[in-house]
Amino acid sequence: MRILLFVVLFVAAQLSLAVPSIIPKPPSLAASSYILIDANSGKVLVEKDADRVLPPASLTKMMTSYVVTEELAYGNIQEEETVRISVKAWKAEGSRMFIQEGKNVSIKDLLKGVIIQSGNDASIALAEHISGSEDAFADVMNQYAAQLGMVNTHYNNATGLPSKGHHSSARDLSKLAKHIIYDHAEYYPLYKEKAFTYNNIEQNNRNRLLFQDPSVDGLKTGHTEEAGYCLVASAQKKGMRLISVVMGTRSDSARASESQKLLTYGFRYFESHELYGQQETLQTAPVWLGETEELALGVKDGAVITIPRGQKGNLSIEYSVDEVVKAPISKGVEYGQIKVSLDGEILIEKPLVALHDIKEAGFFARLWDYIKLFFYSLFS
Numbered sequence: 541m542r543i544l545l546f547v548v549l550f551v552a553a554q555l556s557l558a559v560p561s562i563i564p565k566p567p568s569l570a571a572s573s574y575i576l577i578d579a580n581s582g583k584v585l586v587e588k589d590a591d592r593v594l595p596p597a598s599l600t601k602m603m604t605s606y607v608v609t610e611e612l613a614y615g616n617i618q619e620e621e622t623v624r625i626s627v628k629a630w631k632a633e634g635s636r637m638f639i640q641e642g643k644n645v646s647i648k649d650l651l652k653g654v655i656i657q658s659g660n661d662a663s664i665a666l667a668e669h670i671s672g673s674e675d676a677f678a679d680v681m682n683q684y685a686a687q688l689g690m691v692n693t694h695y696n697n698a699t700g701l702p703s704k705g706h707h708s709s710a711r712d713l714s715k716l717a718k719h720i721i722y723d724h725a726e727y728y729p730l731y732k733e734k735a736f737t738y739n740n741i742e743q744n745n746r747n748r749l750l751f752q753d754p755s756v757d758g759l760k761t762g763h764t765e766e767a768g769y770c771l772v773a774s775a776q777k778k779g780m781r782l783i784s785v786v787m788g789t790r791s792d793s794a795r796a797s798e799s800q801k802l803l804t805y806g807f808r809y810f811e812s813h814e815l816y817g818q819q820e821t822l823q824t825a826p827v828w829l830g831e832t833e834e835l836a837l838g839v840k841d842g843a844v845i846t847i848p849r850g851q852k853g854n855l856s857i858e859y860s861v862d863e864v865v866k867a868p869i870s871k872g873v874e875y876g877q878i879k880v881s882l883d884g885e886i887l888i889e890k891p892l893v894a895l896h897d898i899k900e901a902g903f904f905a906r907l908w909d910y911i912k913l914f915f916y917s918l919f920s
Contacts, residue, residue: 563809563848567801572768572788575710576802578812579718579774579781583846585806587711593692594787596708597762598635598658599770600700602716603681605654608647608666609724610684616670619648623669625661632660634701638739639665649738651727656736657743658761660699667698674698688715702766710785717759717772717783731758748796749773753803761795769795775803780812780846813852815843815880815888819895823859825875830867830898837861837876837892845880845887856881861892869898
């Protein structure tokens with residue numbers, strides 16, 4: 541049985557001075573589909589048709605580069621390892637890195653060619669090197685998509701060139717962007733590089749926001765006649781990171797301006813707070829039959845929330861903890877719950893878990909606790 545300990549109101553004495561939650565309607569974009577999320581909390585701030593299945597064009601290369609960084613992390617390939625360029629890669633249509641058939645190019649340069657120059661030739665070369673063929677690599681891409689929960693995504697190739705059944709969605713691409721940013725953070729700075737030179741040819745990153753907004757540091761553009769102009773962007777201000785996905789705009793400038801609208805809205809009207817860190821003690825509970833008398837409880841993965849700006853003073857927190865906690869206790873086992881809400885909306889509802897192990901006490905100490913526990917149970 542659990543007992544409700546208390547409800548905490550942040551800055552309780554000043555609640556009457558809390559800033560009212562006044563937020564305008566989200567911007568309406570000239571795009572087929574879009575979404576704006578907080579990368580740390582996962583909170584969706586704006587969305588329209590975010591699950592609509594659409595051709596992703598070169599946004600496909602986000603998964604291509606993600607698979608490459610996974611292979612690098614596992615040690616299956618090395619940055620300075622060279623790739624022999626095939627005829628297929630050399631003849632790739634569309635945007636190119638301008639690699640040449642029969643030449644050996646490092647994986648590091650090819651990865652830059654994919655991310656910065658959006659090279660279809662570089663994408664095919666990496667796919668063939670890692671999986672033997674682009675078709676086999678596409679199968680790997682689909683397996684990763686399934687692992688990441690990208691339920692509306694299917695890949696036929698590593699480039700995003702038009703292909704029947706090759707599709708994704710704004711929500712899926714926001715999930716992928718989050719994994720790119722956090723899973724292999726050492727490679728994320730490549731997405732903010734404004735230019736890359738290979739074969740004496742310098743090409744600029746097609747993401748206009750990198751040149752217009754210093755808070756933007758990624759991620760990827762895409763364009764085909766079928767897909768329109770697309771952009772996945774991420775920006776960071778004062779510890780808050782946002783990810784926007786805009787698909788199906790009418791021009792290069794439009795995808796940048798429409799994405800900027802989302803990012804501006806998010807930073808202006810919302811804020812993120814890390815309420816609790818990993819292994820932070822939030823509550824304690826008395827322990828029966830144990831070597832120690834007190835158990836520290838916390839949230840396993842910490843807790844980050846995204847709320848309307850100025851509303852932290854209106855947060856309410858409820859803790860409930862098991863009435864009787866007996867040793868032995870294993871770290872990570874649930875012994876309670878924390879619930880955080882704002883204006884009646886539950887923002888976080890997570891288990892409170894043991895932050896350390898506690899062994900059973902000796903025989904006589906346990907016997908004495910059994911006697912005390914009997915009377916405690918009797919009177920409670």
